[in-house]
Amino acid sequence: MKYKGVKGTRDILPPETDIWRHLESTAAGVFQTFGFREIRVPVMEETQVFTRSIGETSDIVEKEMYTFTDRGNRSVTLRPEGTAPVVRALVQNGVFVEHPASKFFYMGPMFRYERPQAGRYRQFHQIGAEAFGIDDPRLDAEILLMLTVLLDKLGLKNLDCQINSIGCPQCRPRFREAVKAFFAERLDGLCADCKRRYETNPLRIMDCKVPACVELRAGAPSVLDHLDEACAAHFRTLTDTLAHLGVPFTVKPTLVRGLDYYTRTTFEVVAGSLGAQNAVAAGGRYDKLVEEFGGPKTPAIGFALGVERMVSLLAETAPPAPRPALFIAALGEPAALRALSIASALRKSGVWAECGYSGSLKSQMRRADKLGARFTLIIGDEEVASGFAQLRNMETKEQELIGLDEAAKRFMD
RNA sequence: GUGAGUGUAGUUCAGCGGUUAGAGCACUGGAUUGUGGAUCCAGUUGUCGGGGGUUCAAAUCCCCUCACUCACCCCA
Structure with a gap:
C-alpha cells in the first residue's frame, strides 16, 4: 500500500456516514428550537488564541497542540477546541455590540496531538453550542435541557449528566488553598502523579484512581462548601431549575474541567459503555473569556459534544441503509x-x-x-x-x- | 510523553524453524444460453508491515523501525 492516513486520523465511510448525518441534522434541529444559529469559523487560528484562553499550563497547550509556522513566519495552530475561535470571531466581528445576548452552534474537526486510543483521535469532531450575554442560572439549566433533549431524540439511554460548580475567580483560590492545606500533611502517601498534581492542579487529586489516593482524600473539602454567596446561589437555582424541568442529573463535587476559562457551572455527560474515554459531552460557564478577548463584559456558557464517541453509542441504533426504488x-x-x-x-x-x-x-x-x-x-x-x-x-x-x-x-x- | 499487546489475501483469522503460505466471509464465473437472495462446483487475490541479523533453511527466533490496539497522563 502506497499511502496511509496520518496517525490518529480516520476515514469515515458509509454506512457510518449515515449516522454522522443523522447526528448532525438532529443536533442542528434541536439547537434551532432553542434559538441557536450556526457559526462557521476557521480550523486554524493564531496560536495565541488558544494559549491565552485555555491556559498556558494546561495539557492541551503544553503538549497537545498542532502548532506550526507558516510561510509568513506566523505561529498557527489547528484548533484543539471550538470555544476560543468562536469567541475570537464574535469579538472581531463586533457581534456583541449589536446582539449582546446571542446563541451559536458549530460542528467540525478539532485537532489534538495525543496518543490515539479508544474514543480518542488526533483529528476528532465536535458539535458545540455557546450562549452569550446571560448570567442567569436558568440559562445554564436550559443548556443542560437542550443537551438532554438532543440525547433523548437520538434515543440514547443510560447516560449520566454530572454537574458541579467550580466557583469564580474570587472563591476558587480559597477552595484551592483549602485543598492544598488538606493534602499538605498527607503528601507522602499520594501517588507520584498526585504529588505532581498537588503543585500543578490540586483539584485533580480528587479524581485519581489509585486506591491509596482514594483513601487519603476521605474527608477532603468540597468545592460546594467553599463557594461564595453569589456562586452558591447560582448553583442552587441551577439545581432547582433542573429539577423543575425534569432534567435528570447528579451533583459531582469532584468534577473539574481541564480548561482555565471555566467559572461556576461545569458539567459532563458520561456513558458507562465507552471504555476509558467515556465523556460524550462536556462544558461549562465561562463568564470572563469574552473580556479576555477584548470584547465587552459578557457572561457565557457552552458545551461540546464528541461526535466519534456519540457515533459509537449510536452504532447499535443505526438508521436503515437507503435503498434504490x-x-x-x-x-x-x-x-x-x-x-x-x-x-x-x-x-x-x-x-x-x-x-x-x-x-x-x-x-x-x-x-x-x-x-x-x-x-x-x-x-x-x-x-x-x-x-x-x-x-x-x-x-x-x-x-x-x-x-x-x-x-x-x-x-x- | 509512559507502559503493554498485535501486525499474514479486500476483510476476519489459522500457520509459530522444514517442500510451492492456508481457511471462512467477500468477489468473479458456472450448475440455471434473459431472472437476485439458499445450496453445490470452480476460480482470482498476498512485497507474511518495513529493514537488518541468526540459521543449511525464517511468516515462524533476535534486534531496530513503522503502524495499529488498549491503558496511563489528559481529555470530546
Whole structure:
C-alpha cells in the first residue's frame, strides 16, 4: 500500500456516514428550537488564541497542540477546541455590540496531538453550542435541557449528566488553598502523579484512581462548601431549575474541567459503555473569556459534544441503509440507452434509480439484490422493440408487464 | 510523553524453524444460453508491515523501525 492516513486520523465511510448525518441534522434541529444559529469559523487560528484562553499550563497547550509556522513566519495552530475561535470571531466581528445576548452552534474537526486510543483521535469532531450575554442560572439549566433533549431524540439511554460548580475567580483560590492545606500533611502517601498534581492542579487529586489516593482524600473539602454567596446561589437555582424541568442529573463535587476559562457551572455527560474515554459531552460557564478577548463584559456558557464517541453509542441504533426504488437491468446497447433515460427521469424527480449497464442478467440481478432495490425493470432488445418490459418486485418475486413510457411515472411519488 | 499487546489475501483469522503460505466471509464465473437472495462446483487475490541479523533453511527466533490496539497522563 502506497499511502496511509496520518496517525490518529480516520476515514469515515458509509454506512457510518449515515449516522454522522443523522447526528448532525438532529443536533442542528434541536439547537434551532432553542434559538441557536450556526457559526462557521476557521480550523486554524493564531496560536495565541488558544494559549491565552485555555491556559498556558494546561495539557492541551503544553503538549497537545498542532502548532506550526507558516510561510509568513506566523505561529498557527489547528484548533484543539471550538470555544476560543468562536469567541475570537464574535469579538472581531463586533457581534456583541449589536446582539449582546446571542446563541451559536458549530460542528467540525478539532485537532489534538495525543496518543490515539479508544474514543480518542488526533483529528476528532465536535458539535458545540455557546450562549452569550446571560448570567442567569436558568440559562445554564436550559443548556443542560437542550443537551438532554438532543440525547433523548437520538434515543440514547443510560447516560449520566454530572454537574458541579467550580466557583469564580474570587472563591476558587480559597477552595484551592483549602485543598492544598488538606493534602499538605498527607503528601507522602499520594501517588507520584498526585504529588505532581498537588503543585500543578490540586483539584485533580480528587479524581485519581489509585486506591491509596482514594483513601487519603476521605474527608477532603468540597468545592460546594467553599463557594461564595453569589456562586452558591447560582448553583442552587441551577439545581432547582433542573429539577423543575425534569432534567435528570447528579451533583459531582469532584468534577473539574481541564480548561482555565471555566467559572461556576461545569458539567459532563458520561456513558458507562465507552471504555476509558467515556465523556460524550462536556462544558461549562465561562463568564470572563469574552473580556479576555477584548470584547465587552459578557457572561457565557457552552458545551461540546464528541461526535466519534456519540457515533459509537449510536452504532447499535443505526438508521436503515437507503435503498434504490428501481434497478434497471439492460441487455444490449439500445436497452442500455433506454435504461439510462428512464433512470435519469426518475433522478430528476428525486427518486433513486440504478442502472445495470451491461453484463449477464444474472450478474445485474445480483447487483440489484445487493443494493436492496425494491423493483427491477428488465429491458432487452425485444422490450425496446415492443415498448413493454418486465417489472419485478424483488421482495415478492411477482412480475408484471409494464409500458416503458409509464415505468418512470410509476415511481414518482 | 509512559507502559503493554498485535501486525499474514479486500476483510476476519489459522500457520509459530522444514517442500510451492492456508481457511471462512467477500468477489468473479458456472450448475440455471434473459431472472437476485439458499445450496453445490470452480476460480482470482498476498512485497507474511518495513529493514537488518541468526540459521543449511525464517511468516515462524533476535534486534531496530513503522503502524495499529488498549491503558496511563489528559481529555470530546
